[in-house]
Amino acid sequence: MINHFCKKPLWECTRVLADVAEGRRSADVVIKDAQLVNVCTAEIQEHIDVAIAEGRIAYVGDADHCIGEHTHVIDASGLFIAPGFLDGHIHVESSMMGAGEYARAVVPHGTSGIYWDPHEICNVLGLEGVKVMMEDAERTPLKAMVTTPSCVPAVPGFEDTGSFIGPQEIAESMSWDGVVGLGEMMNFVGVVNSTEHAHGELVETLKADKVVTGHYSIPETDRGLNAYIASGVRCCHESTRAEDALAKMRLGQYAQLRYGSAWHDLPELAHAITDNDIDTRFANLVSDDTHPHTLVEDGHLDHVLRIAVKCGIPVIEAIQMVTINVATCFRMDNELGSITPGKCADIVFLDGLDTLQVTRMMIDGEIVAENGRALFDYPRFQFPEWVTHSMHLGREITPDDFIVSAPEGAQDGDQVNVRAIEIIPAKVGTFEAHVGLTVEDGQLKSELGQDVLKTFVFERHHETGTVGVGFTKGFGIKRGAMASTVAHDAHNLLVVGTNDEDMALAANTLAKCGGGMVVVADGEVLGLVELPIAGLMNDLGAVEMSEKVHSVEQAWAEIGCTMPSPFMTMALIPLACLPELRLTNRGLVDCTTFQFVDLIIEESESE
């Protein structure tokens, strides 16, 4: 695949690079006396210089002969250098920032490239929205390589989104320079069942010689996984068990071991590596979703690397998993992923392999961050006005909208069994819990004693007025309500709460501000993050966003929830491509059989 993410294509600078390597022309930059993390041979090499010209590496060795009058010499003695970190699967929107501010947040942590799937904005605003984000990204040094969203809606027929993607849209986007592949094919059911729609998208990607990325989230590693991989899906970040990751690697699929803000799969998945004596070239480390607080406090892939090492993965192997292994996964290892001649000069400076603290960051031969601070600057991105108008509910929401009537014939005091979505802290999965609720005022209500809350999803793209109704178990809140327009992947308006008045307040607060995340209690807004851009993002930077999110997390705690990043877990309640039970604007979905199911469990069923 032609690499469009470089200062100049290699074919335009081979002669200059040869001149510099030979000392006939001086380098633009020389890094002196570093300890090189050689990801090709998995060694540390001492006292290595790197000479750079045209944004590419010309020479690795003792580079005194490459230094001229105008060469910028960087003393790296005592430091380690590694290839720029590559994140093989991420969604920028999870940071609640635009791609430009996201870049400013992650580049100082060593990230030189991301393979991003902008499927959140695509669900709301379509490929036109994606283009807006790409425009913002292009201004930054970060290599923001797009994989076109494949599943909009995530699971067709089960929800309403603001947009639609099919084989034709995929085919069109594959001709864009910034697109390197297909975004996570969440419709693994469609792939495994050979549906025309899912395969149509794979076909368009394969024909364009680009990479299909995956999402295979069930603990099945036999027929289904084989069918999925045989269809051309090159990588998958949805393993939650070590045996899933191992099975994928054995079947030649890149296992992208995930450690995001709220999905902490890596410690479990690391056992695939540490408990088996295997070649790890098919392992990647990815973040998937990282919220601004994590970016500000912990970092990005540097943080994931530290976790990997803590889990027992040897540090050089771990670094391979965010460099050459990722580049090879995307068949771009001829351009990215190693500090070797001809490659883009994307280089992380680390103070040590124990701390893995990034002290300086170079992309395309330019120092772009130092001591945690991005050095690139530009005016705040001017999002076009139209992206800030994405709340289309068509009406004011009232407390009455949240009444759940008891089934016909049920009397006050009767027990009614319902299907509840039981969340799992720090995991993307849910369980289907069967809960007995007591009829009160002819209604089913939130029952704090059982930690069960009413949950609603209002369609917000086309004023269809459709609403999904269910119950969620496990948040631990004692009062108030929460709402969010970040509600994967359709990003309809999701409301969870203890009482109807607060739920209506939460919903209307977001309707007014163009979307966001809010916590209310007793008629008062306790915390609010406005996300006016598609209801998903703000144009602020990471520190400001982190503060805002933190204040909302405090509000969560105030009403009783102590989970890490509860908003991220809540936001997955509607995501019908993950097991087991989900709620969309069209209703409750059993995501193991992909069927709508009733809220009420009939007596015949529960026997």
Add this chain to the structure above:
Amino acid sequence: MINHFCKKPLWECTRVLADVAEGRRSADVVIKDAQLVNVCTAEIQEHIDVAIAEGRIAYVGDADHCIGEHTHVIDASGLFIAPGFLDGHIHVESSMMGAGEYARAVVPHGTSGIYWDPHEICNVLGLEGVKVMMEDAERTPLKAMVTTPSCVPAVPGFEDTGSFIGPQEIAESMSWDGVVGLGEMMNFVGVVNSTEHAHGELVETLKADKVVTGHYSIPETDRGLNAYIASGVRCCHESTRAEDALAKMRLGQYAQLRYGSAWHDLPELAHAITDNDIDTRFANLVSDDTHPHTLVEDGHLDHVLRIAVKCGIPVIEAIQMVTINVATCFRMDNELGSITPGKCADIVFLDGLDTLQVTRMMIDGEIVAENGRALFDYPRFQFPEWVTHSMHLGREITPDDFIVSAPEGAQDGDQVNVRAIEIIPAKVGTFEAHVGLTVEDGQLKSELGQDVLKTFVFERHHETGTVGVGFTKGFGIKRGAMASTVAHDAHNLLVVGTNDEDMALAANTLAKCGGGMVVVADGEVLGLVELPIAGLMNDLGAVEMSEKVHSVEQAWAEIGCTMPSPFMTMALIPLACLPELRLTNRGLVDCTTFQFVDLIIEESESE
């Protein structure tokens, strides 16, 4: 890069593969109960089945559910299966056979794909000759992936060839489906020195997103090697020292460890692996040049694998070096190089990992060889008439053509110092030896006491009448003469001998039969291999060719030479891209400085 070497492109069969994996449709073939050499994780997996459809792997596991009425079930219990072997750098012409017969010789030894550089025929007959060979290759199941010859002539300005390749020819060939890259860029001097011609060819290849293969044959691993790799050269098979191979791998270049019929570099190069604790993903095993006798007696990559294991390389790592590592080098690992879903069903059956004997061979899901015998058959390839007329000397050669006059002023009995090409058995390199010859009859003659022989190269493509004159040391023959039109890479007429009459007889014998290799003594032809196709190949099969070559090797032995494959060593005498001293039709070339040098060493020089 789109893979044109498959039964069907993946995008045409993803749904069928998913159907088979899921058991909705029966497989064409199921391999039962094998021990799988998993090159992704570097493990052996026991009791593995593989289900195949459309020439591709649909499922790996327990495949009973894929077996239908018409499924061909292959019992592999007790056997190992590995991905088809890929040779990352070979010249078919060295086998002295066309590509079709070559395929019949190597496929039974486990080879499913070759990255071949048809630069021998290209030197004689240009890209039209290459096309003829490709036509022959296309009839076979062997994936014969062409890298377009880059250096025709090998070192411009130093010899005359039958053809010329420049950036324009490269650009044209890059659009051919059968072309996957650029053939060995032997003009490393041009690359390192940033010449327009050499870089022009690199540029056309890189623009087409194809792979540049290398040839960096000097023991320099610093500035020059960096310049060479920075220019985009992805792999190199010319390491002769372990430190060369190690340096290349560290610089992100695939080190192709060679073991051909006459170039036995692997035992030395294996130390790069066995003496260092390194990741070996950048190592390949290649054959480069294999003559028919080796193919018949020892095999192809199976033989190289056995040597690698004997040298201490762990067997699974060695197998990675002829499978996934090669596919990754050519950025085709999404299609080839592992037994995983979606890949071409190219599978070697081995009786054991100790013997590495290939018992059966599958390509694109079809059994194509069994117990050493190719199962594919077709009429002998009809080479077009014009390829058999390549001897254009323009005259009869006489014994007087071989007189080397002593320098002016030298008297009979005087010592004259000359530069002689000293061959190194089983290596591609030569030394520049300085030899004192005694003037006799006003001439310099072959001196058997010093093992020094007169050596001539006659231009044979355009009747220019140019002749290069030199001396060779080291063959050990005691009488007679040898001639060959296999004389790399220009393939002019090379004659080496003890006396002028036999030298003339050898030369004219080849002129008459359209080219070949001959040994004569005392006015008699002792051994002859006719190679009428471009003076390089015959249309016979491997066994017949092996017998012919064997008879010529016996003739060599008869006149005193006991080297292995002496013809292959002799054929490199004119190859001006290898150190140190070479003889072309234009004269003696110092291949370390790339300058013509005089045969006679002036007294001032020798002081």
